[in-house]
Amino acid sequence: MLTILKKIFFVDLIRGLLVTFRYQHPKNIYTEQYPAERPKIAERYRGAPRLNINPETGETLCIACNLCALACPEQLIVVTSERNEVTKRKELTKFTYDLSRCMFCGLCEDACPVDALELTQDFELASYTREGAIWDRQMLEEGPKPIWYRY
Numbered sequence: 707m708l709t710i711l712k713k714i715f716f717v718d719l720i721r722g723l724l725v726t727f728r729y730q731h732p733k734n735i736y737t738e739q740y741p742a743e744r745p746k747i748a749e750r751y752r753g754a755p756r757l758n759i760n761p762e763t764g765e766t767l768c769i770a771c772n773l774c775a776l777a778c779p780e781q782l783i784v785v786t787s788e789r790n791e792v793t794k795r796k797e798l799t800k801f802t803y804d805l806s807r808c809m810f811c812g813l814c815e816d817a818c819p820v821d822a823l824e825l826t827q828d829f830e831l832a833s834y835t836r837e838g839a840i841w842d843r844q845m846l847e848e849g850p851k852p853i854w855y856r857y
Contacts, residue, residue: 747827752810752826755803757846758821766847767822769794777817782807803846805831806839828852 712718738745748752758767770787782804787796815825830852833839 717847747829749825751829752812752815754805754826754831754850755814755841755846756824756849757801757828757843758824759847766798766801766843767820768798768801768818769822770798773813773817773819774823777813779811779813780804780807780809783814788790794819798843801843801846803841804825804839805841806836 759765768785770785772785772787775781775783776786784800784802785798786800788799789795789852790797810825812825815823818824826849828850830850831839
């Protein structure tokens with residue numbers, strides 16, 4: 707008879723809900739208001755790549771040594787260059803970075819001898835197409851442009 711009354715009045719359900727509500731005090735609930743407020747990101751977070759430019763000349767710091775492409779375990783960086791006949795130096799002509807396959811390991815950043823390539827703390831990398839995940843030199847120099855939502 708007691709088991710039937712427990713089933714009718716949902717005693718087990720009420721006990722479970724009491725345990726749940728005991729630990730859900732409003733002061734313990736933490737909700738991020740994501741689009742309006744940006745989350746705090748860890749200092750060592752590795753996000754979107756960026757090609758650094760020289761602030762004095764406005765040119766990229768990349769010397770087209772191809773070390774970042776050699777260090778990348780996924781082979782997703784393509785660096786092409788041409789030798790300048792006047793200065794006898796290699797000049798960067800094309801630099802592509804495929805974010806769809808990137809592990810954000812930072813090996814390319816470590817291999818760069820002039821700190822031209824770095825992984826920033828930008829984390830909004832979503833795109834609607836696969837071609838949007840392949841960044842060219844211009845996109846790498848500008849960096850991603852996140853949308854700031856207003857209410």
